[in-house]
Amino acid sequence: MKVSTIRFRLTVWYAALVTATVLVLGIVVYVSAAWGVRKAADAELTSGLNGIETFLNHKLAIHEMNNLGEELREHSSLMPRGKMFRVRDGNGVLVYQPDAMAPVSDLQPYAAELHKGNQVSDGHVFRTISRMAQIGPYKFSLQAAVDQTDYRNLINRLALLLAACLPLAGILAALGGHWMSGRVLTPVDRITATASTIDAHNLQLRLSLQGNGDELDQLSQTINSMLDRIESAYDRVAQFTADASHELRSPVAVVRSTAELLLMDLADGNRIRRGLTNIVEESDSMARLIADLLTLARSGLEANAGQRELFDLGASVSALVPRAREQASLKHIDLVLHESGVSLPVQSNQMVAERVFMILVDNAIRYTPTGGSITVGTWREDNRCCLSVTDTGIGIAPEHQSRIFDRFYRVDSARTPGDGGSGLGLAIARNLLELHGGGISVESQRGKGSSFLVWFDTSDTQAPARGLNFSTV
Template sequence: MFNTLFSRMLATYLSVMLAILLLLGIIVAGMFQNQYISEQESELRREAEEVTLTIVNKYLDDDKRPVATEELVTTARKYDALLQLVFVDPAYGNVCMYDKASTKWIPVADTYLSDEASEIIEGANTRIENNVFRGWIDIPTMSIACPISTGEGTVVGAMFFHTDMSRTNDSIRKVYLDVLLSACVSVILAFLAVSYITGRMTKPITDMNNIVRRFSKGEFSARVKIASKDEVGQLGQSFNVMADELDTLEHSRRSFVANVSHELRSPLTSMRGFLEAMQDGTIPPEEYGKYLGVVIDETKRMTAMVNDLLDLARIESGQTVLKLEAFDINELIIRTLLTFEARINAANIDVNMDFDAEHTTVEADSDQIAQVVRNLIDNAIKFSPAGGTLSLKTETGKRNVRVSVKDEGVGIAAEDLPYVFDRFYKAEKAHTPSGSSTGIGLSIVKRIVEQHGETITVESPPGNGTCFTFTLKLCEQQAKPRPYAAQRR
């Protein structure tokens, strides 16, 4: 029944509100009842004093008794009450007065409370009791019992003044009904208000749940509508940011799959064509060596591509453990550069090396940093025009070393710069010539550098080549740098 957040919140809010309304209703009704009863008791006490004075001043006087009797009957009629007088002197006897037009007091008119009268006379105290005639009549009553004392303090009897509380109880009951009705109306209004508010609070969460389901079906364009700036609204904003990233990632993934499929299909198709041509005799035996060389080159390129994919997957999954050691970054750059000597000479590229010191010792994983330098140099050679210049530079700071690799190629468009290091970014947009790579080399570079806790940046002024710069932690025993520059062809 309460399997949704909306129903649980609604039930909780309504329960709390209903409890508060019920408590307030009971308190208000109780206060009204106590106030009403207190006023009734006060009025009853005042009237009892008046009746006692009438009895002492007039009723006990034989000459004034008829007048006193008429006044007492009038008082009883006024309050629709029953007045009973119990005297100590048998000459006065027991007297009962009430409105003869009313029949409700007849069953108890001659029922004198002898024991109570004796207690009142002996104790000379006043008390108020409720429903003293329970069992004789079905009328709720409030009775005041007080001694009849003369001016000298002599108690001559007891007076009982019984009033009908039916009207009072009806008024109190009406108050309870009004409170109950108000509570019911309040609950209905509260239900509508809480339903509306709870619905607005939970709607973004419900929308997010529905959007997640759409995401599971491959619909990445859905977004949550933000209608507030509270925690739920902030959650919706964060969800939309995540959705944007997922959408971008999914787009990149599809683009990457398409590119990789193309990169794999093209050489496989070419290799298959050459092999089938050799098989059916289209290619003569004397040319086998030429075409087998092409097949071998294609397999090497595909192997390099698969290795890059495995490296990226291993780095992103956190399986790569850094083996930090102190080594000379300048020496590593020179050793790596030598592996590209044949390509550099073939492209007639000049190499310019500008090192702050002959030896610059850094603390890092030398194998991974060698992969970073190798990828950046390989990328720069691809984009350097024939007769261009490849620049390698190291700058020593207080705590780190800045390593720069710069080419004189056409550069990267400004709109593509923010995405250069994105994984699965299209090869032609990742500073990689179309058809020569999968465009994940720079992603590997960025993740290796970040794994070391360092940064890498790219600058590409229009028509002025591209420069990649990354930082490495300077080893503590690094000596004071001495300028060192070299240029080779």
């Protein structure tokens, strides 16, 4: 197994966690067992010392302090099995001690307070409690002990058992962790295998979902959504390539055929003049198409968003209307401007606003029949400054209205040559507006015309007066 794999790391972490848990539990069990045994012994020994003191007080009360050793021997028979005690008088003279307590070290005479401790002697472990007792005018040194060798051996065996279980628990945890991590990562392996087979030739493939809504399902859904976007972008790029190839093929063919005709008859000056004129016109058409393609490519980059500035939307549009009227007059189309008469300050890019306006006007002129009309309006609505371009042209079918702003999408699949447009203007307009805080929408009826609405957020600052900005359109 590779050290860098997630499965290996999960196995190591799981084994380490289980081993640490077993270790902590083992320590807790060992300490608790030792403490419990010691606590129980202390309670029994303390009870025994209290019993001896009560016995001595009773003997003092009936004035029978003679022959205490024999009396204490008889009293010791009442002690629990394994418990024993030693009694000395105030002078340190031994009053009573059973033979089994001989290995237990004696306490210091006249100990001032209760003393607890462990003693090891001849391979035996003793728990002892000692204290001084004042019985009337007499002082006694009392010491009780219990042999805890069996308990100590039991606790030591428990410690050995826990120590032996520790590596076993680690091995079992590693095996279990390896198995469980494999089960958990099996869907990831399936995702990896499926994703590795997806390329440009089968972008329609998607990852299967388990249906339980867990994190892996969420990951699969996210990857599927990403694949949807990639497939859509790939399809648009393919369509764009086809459109660009088609659009460029026609002017290139015209230029070539015209040049060939000119070479066939160099003596005809009029033909040469007409041919050169056609070449210039087709070259201009190709130049506009290439410029639109470059603009569309650059508009998708934030770095090309440009610097925003404060300007009056109404004043900018009014300054461009004469130029737009001149273009419309070539097709005998009336262009009317309706202004709100109020200031329309916006914080955006004036060149972008003018570029979008001219794109919409150019689009309206192209698809409005001779003798039609175009209405341009500017006004303020709530917190927005709005611009509209409405024509009486051919309109847009409902099934196309939701996609006319998409990149590389064209309503006219036949791409009728000679209409003067590249079919990229609306996509350019939308991308420029999105990068500069604006928006665009359309309302249209087939055969009755279209109305495009552009808006910017209103600025709280009054826009300075500015002249016409002759931006390139």
